[in-house]
Amino acid sequence: MPTPSAELFSRLKTGDLRAASRLMSRAESHDPATIATLGEIYKSAGRAHIVGLTGVPGSGKSTLVSRLVSEIRKSGRKVGVIAIDPSSPFSGGSILGDRIRMTNLVLDEGVYIRSMATRGSTGGLAKSALTAVDILDTAGFDVIIIETVGVGQDEVEIARASHTTMVVSAPGLGDDVQAIKAGILEIADIHVVSKCDRPDSNRTITDLKTMLAMGINISIKDQSNKPVWQVPVVGTSSETGEGIDKLITTMDKHREAHLTSELGEERLKRIAEYRTFKTAEDLLRNRFFDSTSERISALVEKISKRELDPFTASDELLGNIAF
Amino acid sequence: MSSPIRVLLAKVGLDGHDRGVKVVARTLRDAGMDVIYTGLHRTPLEVVNAAIQEDVDVLGISLLSGAHMTICPKIMDLLKEKDAEDTIVVVGGVVPDEDVAFLKEIGVKELLLQDTPPAKIVETLTRLVEERGPR
Numbered sequence: 001m002p003t004p005s006a007e008l009f010s011r012l013k014t015g016d017l018r019a020a021s022r023l024m025s026r027a028e029s030h031d032p033a034t035i036a037t038l039g040e041i042y043k044s045a046g047r048a049h050i051v052g053l054t055g056v057p058g059s060g061k062s063t064l065v066s067r068l069v070s071e072i073r074k075s076g077r078k079v080g081v082i083a084i085d086p087s088s089p090f091s092g093g094s095i096l097g098d099r100i101r102m103t104n105l106v107l108d109e110g111v112y113i114r115s116m117a118t119r120g121s122t123g124g125l126a127k128s129a130l131t132a133v134d135i136l137d138t139a140g141f142d143v144i145i146i147e148t149v150g151v152g153q154d155e156v157e158i159a160r161a162s163h164t165t166m167v168v169s170a171p172g173l174g175d176d177v178q179a180i181k182a183g184i185l186e187i188a189d190i191h192v193v194s195k196c197d198r199p200d201s202n203r204t205i206t207d208l209k210t211m212l213a214m215g216i217n218i219s220i221k222d223q224s225n226k227p228v229w230q231v232p233v234v235g236t237s238s239e240t241g242e243g244i245d246k247l248i249t250t251m252d253k254h255r256e257a258h259l260t261s262e263l264g265e266e267r268l269k270r271i272a273e274y275r276t277f278k279t280a281e282d283l284l285r286n287r288f289f290d291s292t293s294e295r296i297s298a299l300v301e302k303i304s305k306r307e308l309d310p311f312t313a314s315d316e317l318l319g320n321i322a323f
Numbered sequence: 324m325s326s327p328i329r330v331l332l333a334k335v336g337l338d339g340h341d342r343g344v345k346v347v348a349r350t351l352r353d354a355g356m357d358v359i360y361t362g363l364h365r366t367p368l369e370v371v372n373a374a375i376q377e378d379v380d381v382l383g384i385s386l387l388s389g390a391h392m393t394i395c396p397k398i399m400d401l402l403k404e405k406d407a408e409d410t411i412v413v414v415g416g417v418v419p420d421e422d423v424a425f426l427k428e429i430g431v432k433e434l435l436l437q438d439t440p441p442a443k444i445v446e447t448l449t450r451l452v453e454e455r456g457p458r
Contacts, residue, residue: 002458017375018406021378022458025329029325088352088353091352091353091354092327092355093351093357095358096358096359097360097362099359099373103365107368107372113373113376115357117327117357
C-alpha cells in the first residue's frame with residue numbers, strides 16, 4: 001500500500017529525504033490525493049534562498065553548480081539542486097544527464113540533487129520545479145539552486161521563480177552576447193562568465209559590463225532613488241575554482257539587499273503571482289484536454305480540410321470545459 | 324494523470340564500456356521514459372543514493388566487467404539498509420548463465436543479457452512497474 005502523503009509530510013518535516021523524493025514524484029504525476037498536502041508544504045516553506053541558474057546549452061551550468069555547491073557546503077549550509085533537462089517532444093521521454101557533472105556531491109548528506117524533465121513546459125522550467133523547491137525548503141535545506149534547461153533567448157521564467165537569478169555566459173560566444181541581449185541577459189541579478197581560465201573570457205566580461213553600462217538594467221533603486229543592487233559581472237572557472245567564492249559572496253549580498261528592502265517583498269509577490277497563474281493555467285489545460293479529447297479528432301479532421309476554422313472550433317471547445 | 328516511468332541507468336566499478344548503456348538510454352527515452360544516467364565508474368553507494376534522491380521506479384545496472392557477483396549484492400544490501408527495497412533492480416550486460424539464479428535470489432528482478440532486443444527491454448520494464456503497482 002502506498003504511504004499516505006500526509007504521513008510523508010510529517011516525515012519530511014523531520015528532514016526525511018526518502019519522503020522528500022516520494023512527494024516530488026507525486027507532485028510530478030499530479031496525484032490528486034497529494035494536492036492538499038502540497039498546499040500544506042507550500043505554507044510551511046519560505047525560509048530557503050532560491051537561486052536560479054540559467055544560460056545557453058554548454059555554457060557550463062552543471063559544472064558550475066557542482067563547484068558552487070561544494071563551496072557553499074563549507075559554510076555548513078545544506079544545499080538542494082533541481083536540475084532540469086528537456087523532454088522529447090515526440091515520445092515524452094528524456095535523458096537527464098546533469099548529475100554526471102555533480103558526482104562529487106552524491107555522498108554528501110547535506111546535498112540533495114533531483115533531475116526533472118520539462119514535460120511540455122516551455123519557459124525553461126519543469127512544471128513541478130517550484131513544488132520540489134518547497135519540499136526541499138520544508139526538509140530544511142538552506143539554499144536551493146534551480147538549474148534551468150539550456151536556454152535560447154526567451155526562456156525567462158526562472159526570473160519569476162527565484163530570489164536571485166544568475167545568467168551564465170561562456171567566452172567565445174561574443175557575437176551571441178550581442179544577439180541575445182534583448183532576452184535572457186536582461187533577467188540577470190548576477191552575470192556569471194564561466195570558463196575564465198580561457199584567454200578570451202576577459203572580452204566576454206568587458207562585453208557584458210559595457211552592455212550593463214549602456215543602461216539596459218543598470219541598477220535597482222529604492223523609493224528614495226538610491227541604488228539597492230547594481231548587477232555585477234563575476235568571472236568563474238570551474239576548472240581552477242577561481243571566482244567561485246566571490247560568486248557566493250555576491251549571491252548572499254543580493255539576498256541580503258532584498259531581505260532588507262521593500263524590493264524583496266515586491267519580488268516575493270511577483271513570484272507568488274507567477275506561481276498562481278502558472279498553476280491555474282495547468283489546471284485549465286488539463287481540464288481542457290480531459291473534456292475535449294474525444295471531440296477534438298473529429299474537429300481536427302474538419303479543420304485540416306478547411307471546412308471549419310480554428311477560431312470557431314476553439315470557441316466551441318472552450319464552452320464545453322467542465323469546471 | 325500518470326507520469327513517465329523513471330529509470331536510473333548506472334555503470335558501476337571499473338567498467339568503461341558505455342556504448343550499450345547509451346543505446347538502452349536512448350531506447351527508453353524513445354519509449355517515453357525519464358532516464359537518468361550516472362556516467363561511468365560509480366560506486367554502489369553513489370548509485371543507491373542517486374536512485375533514492377531521484378525516486379526511480381527502476382535501477383538499471385549495466386555490467387560488462389565480470390564484477391556482478393561483487394557489485395550486485397552490495398547494491399541490494401544498500402537498498403535494504405536505506406529502506407528502498409521497492410526499487411526494481413534490473414541487470415543488463417554480460418553475465419554467465421550460471422550466475423543468473425544467484426542474482427535473482429538476492430532480489431534482482433530481471434536480467435537482460437546480450438542479444439536482448441530493445442523492444443524486450445521496454446516491455447520488461449513496463450511490466451515490472453505495472454506488477455509493482457502504485458507506491
